[in-house]
Structures are given as structure tokens and as C-alpha cells.
Amino acid sequence: MKASLENHEFEKISELLATDSGIIIKPDQKYLVETRLRGFAKQREFNNFSELYQRLVVNREDFKYFVDLMTTNETLWFRDQSCWETLKHRILPEFIRELETGRQSITIWSAACSTGQEPYSLAIQIYELLKAKGKTALWPRFRILGTDLSDTVLQTAKGAIYDAFSIKRGLSSSRLHAYFEEREEGWALNEQIKEIVEFRPFNLMHSFLLLGRFDLILCRNVLIYFSEATKLRLLDKFYQSLAPNRYLMMGGTESIMGLKTKFETLAFDKAVFYQKSLKN
Numbered sequence: 001m002k003a004s005l006e007n008h009e010f011e012k013i014s015e016l017l018a019t020d021s022g023i024i025i026k027p028d029q030k031y032l033v034e035t036r037l038r039g040f041a042k043q044r045e046f047n048n049f050s051e052l053y054q055r056l057v058v059n060r061e062d063f064k065y066f067v068d069l070m071t072t073n074e075t076l077w078f079r080d081q082s083c084w085e086t087l088k089h090r091i092l093p094e095f096i097r098e099l100e101t102g103r104q105s106i107t108i109w110s111a112a113c114s115t116g117q118e119p120y121s122l123a124i125q126i127y128e129l130l131k132a133k134g135k136t137a138l139w140p141r142f143r144i145l146g147t148d149l150s151d152t153v154l155q156t157a158k159g160a161i162y163d164a165f166s167i168k169r170g171l172s173s174s175r176l177h178a179y180f181e182e183r184e185e186g187w188a189l190n191e192q193i194k195e196i197v198e199f200r201p202f203n204l205m206h207s208f209l210l211l212g213r214f215d216l217i218l219c220r221n222v223l224i225y226f227s228e229a230t231k232l233r234l235l236d237k238f239y240q241s242l243a244p245n246r247y248l249m250m251g252g253t254e255s256i257m258g259l260k261t262k263f264e265t266l267a268f269d270k271a272v273f274y275q276k277s278l279k280n
């Protein structure tokens with residue numbers, strides 16, 4: 001297919017994406033749509049992007065594939081070290097104390113988990129802390145839910161086998177050898193760490209009501225793709241989905257400063273968390 005992406009086609013295609021997933025593609029990122037969709041249009045033997053658009057409107061499978069192509073799934077292990085330090089020293093010890101004094105379980109949601117590095121980093125962090133405290137009996141009482149819009153990334157997340165490039169990003173050599181086994185297909189995460197993590201497809205634009213209540217929600221490096229109105233709606237839904245006094249963890253360089261939300265900002269030594277305060 002030789003045709004270029006015309007402005008009116010770009011507008012219709014980006015509108016389709018924004019309506020379904022909240023992802024906003026700005027006009028100066030038109031090249032991104034063109035580059036990511038050209039192969040798809042060619043493979044389906046369309047003559048131009050309008051034909052592709054018509055197909056996306058009527059075919060759910062192709063539409064899902066299109067959304068997959070348009071998402072940015074960049075992720076790594078223990079992304080933003082300072083947040084993990086705060087988790088280890090401030091948040092997780094509080095959860096452990098509660099489990100020891102009667103709480104049945106702690107539930108955590110990694111809300112745009114991509115290929116799984118984020119929820120698995122969390123599971124490793126919890127496991128190491130419990131081990132250091134001699135409290136591994138509490139391990140099965142932690143539950144982590146990982147969700148994402150893209151079925152493709154969730155397949156990798158569930159399989160938990162990583163190639164040589166992605167395994168190295170953020171993972172220390174000692175953790176690599178402690179928790180992964182090298183196989184022909186790649187580095188496979190051990191079953192024990194996988195045990196407390198469950199994955200499900202979920203679009204953040206949908207209602208959170210059936211997901212339940214969480215002690216900690218990780219929503220990291222995804223709000224940047226949304227409009228301000230969508231961010232506000234989402235932050236309100238996260239707030240409603242947290243148990244009282246519980247936490248929202250965002251990306252190391254993200255902030256909700258300037259957005260009117262009910263969250264209290266908790267500034268720790270090196271990282272900022274947001275809390276559903278009982279005062280609100």
C-alpha cells in the first residue's frame with residue numbers, strides 16, 4: 001500500500017482509539033499511527049487508510065489488533081528504584097503487621113501491567129521481605145491482580161518467560177539466578193513467585209465495580225496517554241476501589257499535582273505515594 005495517512009483519516013482513526021481506550025494521539029504524532037498501521041493495512045491488502053478504518057469499525061478482532069498495535073508496552077523490572085524502597089520499608093511492613101493481627105489477605109492491583117514485570121517485581125519484593133523477616137507463612141495471603149488492555153502483553157505476562165533483552169532490564173544478577181531458570185525459550189520465572197499473581201484483560205475505561213477493593217493500586221506510566229478529563233475520572237475510580245487509608249503508587253516521574261482529586265499526598269524520603277485518607 002502506497003497511500004499516505006491523510007489528516008481526515010488520522011482524525012477518524014485516533015478518535016476510534018480514544019473512544020475505546022482513552023489513548024490520545026496528538027496531531028504531531030500522526031507518523032506514529034502511520035508507521036504502526038502501515039504493515040497491518042498492507043497485510044490486509046487495503047488500498048488506503050480509509051479502507052482500514054472501515055474494517056476497524058465493523059470487525060472486533062481487527063479492532064483489538066489495532067488497539068494492540070497502538071499501545072506502548074515499555075516496561076522493566078523494579079522500574080524507578082525509589083518507589084520500591086518506599087514499598088519495602090514503609091508500605092509492605094504495614095501490610096505484614098496487619099496480616100499478623102487478624103487481616104485475612106492483602107490485595108494489590110497492577111492496573112496496566114504490560115508484560116508482567118511490574119506485578120512480578122512486586123511479588124519478588126514481598127517474598128524477599130517475608131523471607132528476611134522469617135514470615136514466609138504469610139506469602140499465600142498476598143494476592144496480586146495484573147490487568148492490561150492488550151491480550152498480547154498478557155500472554156507474555158502469564159507465560160512469564162522473558163527473552164535476553166527484557167530479562168536484563170532492571171533485574172539484578174542475583175535476582176535473575178534466584179528466581180529464574182534459563183530454558184531454550186528464555187528465562188522462566190519460578191512457580192512460587194507466579195503463585196500469588198493472576199492476570200486478566202481489563203480496559204481502564206470500564207467500570208471498576210466488579211474488581212473489588214484493594215490495599216494498593218499501581219497505576220504507573222499509563223495516565224500519560226490520557227486526556228486530563230480521563231485522568232480525573234480514572235483517579236476517582238481508583239479512589240473508590242481502594243480500602244480506607246490505602247495507597248496508590250504511580251510512576252517515579254509521574255504526579256497528580258495540579259489535578260483535583262481526593263487523594264492525600266504522602267511524600268516519603270525518595271518517593272511519593274497517594275493515600276485514600278479517612279478525612280475525605
Ligand SMILES: C[S@@+](CC[C@H](N)C(=O)[O-])C[C@H]1O[C@@H](n2cnc3c(N)ncnc32)[C@H](O)[C@@H]1O
Binds near residue numbers: 073112149251
Ligand atoms: C508503558 S506501559 C506501563 C507498564 C507498567 N505499568 C510500567 O510502568 O512499567 C502502559 C500499559 O498501559 C496499557 N494500557 C493503555 N491503555 C489502557 C487502558 N485503557 N486500559 C488498560 N490498559 C491500558 C498498555 O497496553 C500498556 O501495556
